[in-house]
Amino acid sequence: MTASAIVTAAMLAIGDELLSGRTKDKNIGHLAEVLTLSGIDLKEVRIVADDEAAIVAALNALRGAYTYVFTSGGIGPTHDDITADAVSRAFGVECVHDPDAMTLLGDMYKRREMEFTEARRRMARMPIGARHIPNAVSTAPGFIIGNVYVMAGVPQVFQAMLNAVLPQLETGAKVISRSVRSPFGEGDIGGPLGEVQKRHPETSIGSYPKFDGQSFSTELVIRARAEEALDAAEADILAMLATITAARSSGSADA
C-alpha cells in the first residue's frame, strides 16, 4: 500500500461483563494506541453483549465499512463463549473444530497431563477456512476470516495476538501529532483557534482543557499526515498565543 493511502479499522468488543460494569475494558485504549502508531485509523468501536444476533449485526456493519475489524472476547471454553459461532454466521460459513487447532491444543494438554475435555475442544472451533492467530500466552489461537481478526478478551492474550498480526497488516500514512500548551483556557482561545483550524484544513486540531485547581490552561494537539502541515499550523497557533499574551500584558483589547 502506498504511503498516502488511508487504512481504517473498527473494533468490536464482545462481552456481557463489559456492559454490566463488572469488567472495565482495557483493550480498546491499547488497540487505539497501537493502531495509531502503526498508521491505521481506528474509526469506530462498538461493545455488544454475548448475544449472537447483536454480534452478527455489528460485525456485518463494521466489516463492510472499514479495512480491518478487530474483535475481543468470547473465544474461551464455556457456553457463554459464542464469538466463533457468531462470526461464522456473519460470514455464512460453518463453524468447525479446526484440525490444526485440535492438534495444537491436544498436544498441549497431553504435555500438561490434562484431559482434553469437550469444553477445551470448543477453543478449537472457528469458521471453516479461517487462519490462526498465534497465542503466545495460553496456546488457544484466535483466527482471521476475511478482514476480521478475532482475538481473546483477556488483555495479556489480546495484546499477544495483536503483536502477532500487526506485521501482516497493511498500513497507511501515519498520522503524526504535535502538542502545544496554551496558558489560556478554552473559552479564551476558542474563537481564534477555530480560525486557525479553518486556515489549516489538512490538519485536525484538538483542544483538551486542563485545570490545575486554580486556573484553566489548554493542551492543543495538532494532527496531520505531513510534517509541513504540522509546522504551518503550529506556527499559526504560536502566533495566536503571542497575540493574546501581548494583548493581556499591555492591557489593551488588541495587540
Place this chain on the structure above:
Amino acid sequence: MTASAIVTAAMLAIGDELLSGRTKDKNIGHLAEVLTLSGIDLKEVRIVADDEAAIVAALNALRGAYTYVFTSGGIGPTHDDITADAVSRAFGVECVHDPDAMTLLGDMYKRREMEFTEARRRMARMPIGARHIPNAVSTAPGFIIGNVYVMAGVPQVFQAMLNAVLPQLETGAKVISRSVRSPFGEGDIGGPLGEVQKRHPETSIGSYPKFDGQSFSTELVIRARAEEALDAAEADILAMLATITAARSSGSADA
C-alpha cells in the same frame, strides 16, 4: 413502569482522542455500573470521532433501538466540540443559543469577572426545545432531547450530570447477581456448566477465568431478575462442583 418491565440503554462516546488512544475512556465503565445498579440494561456502546456524519448515523441507530441513549463528549467551547450540532441534525431541528443557558453562563462569567467570549457562548448551544441537564461542577449544562441525554466527556462532569438525571429515569426490574467460586478451571467445568445453563434459561451464567500464577480457577456469575432463579441455579452449580470434587478425590471417573 412496572417492576417486570425491561428498560434498555445505549451509550455513544464521542471524541477523536478516544480513538487515537490519547485519552482512555472512563465513562463507559462508570455508566455501565450505575445503570446496572439502577435496573437499566446497557445493551450497546459505540465510540465515534468528532465527525458529524458519524455521530448522526450512530445516534439515529441507537435512539431507535433502546429506551435511552447517553452521549459523552464534544460539548465544550472549541471548534472540535460539534456534538450539539450533530444531535440537532439527527433530530432535524435547529441548533440555537438556548436563552436560559445564555443567562446561566453569562451570570457565571460576570461573577467571575471573565469575558463571555463567542467561544464560551458556544456552550449554550443546543437543539431548540431541549431541556437542561444541570452541571454541578462547571455550570455549562448538558441537555436532553427525546430519549437522548447529552453529557460532558470530562469524567467528573459526566458523573455529576448522570447523578442529576438518574432520579428522572424509568427503571425496570433490576438484574441481581451472585458469584460462585469454582476451584476448577473453565476447561474442567465448561461441559457440565453448559448443562446447568440449559436447565436455568431464566438466568445468565457468566464464566470468568482466574489464574493465580500456578493454577486456574473460575469465578461464575449468575444473573437473573428473580431471587428464586438465582437460588436454583446456584444450588445446581454447587452440586456440580461437589460432583467434580468427589470424582477427583475418589480418583474415579464418575462420583
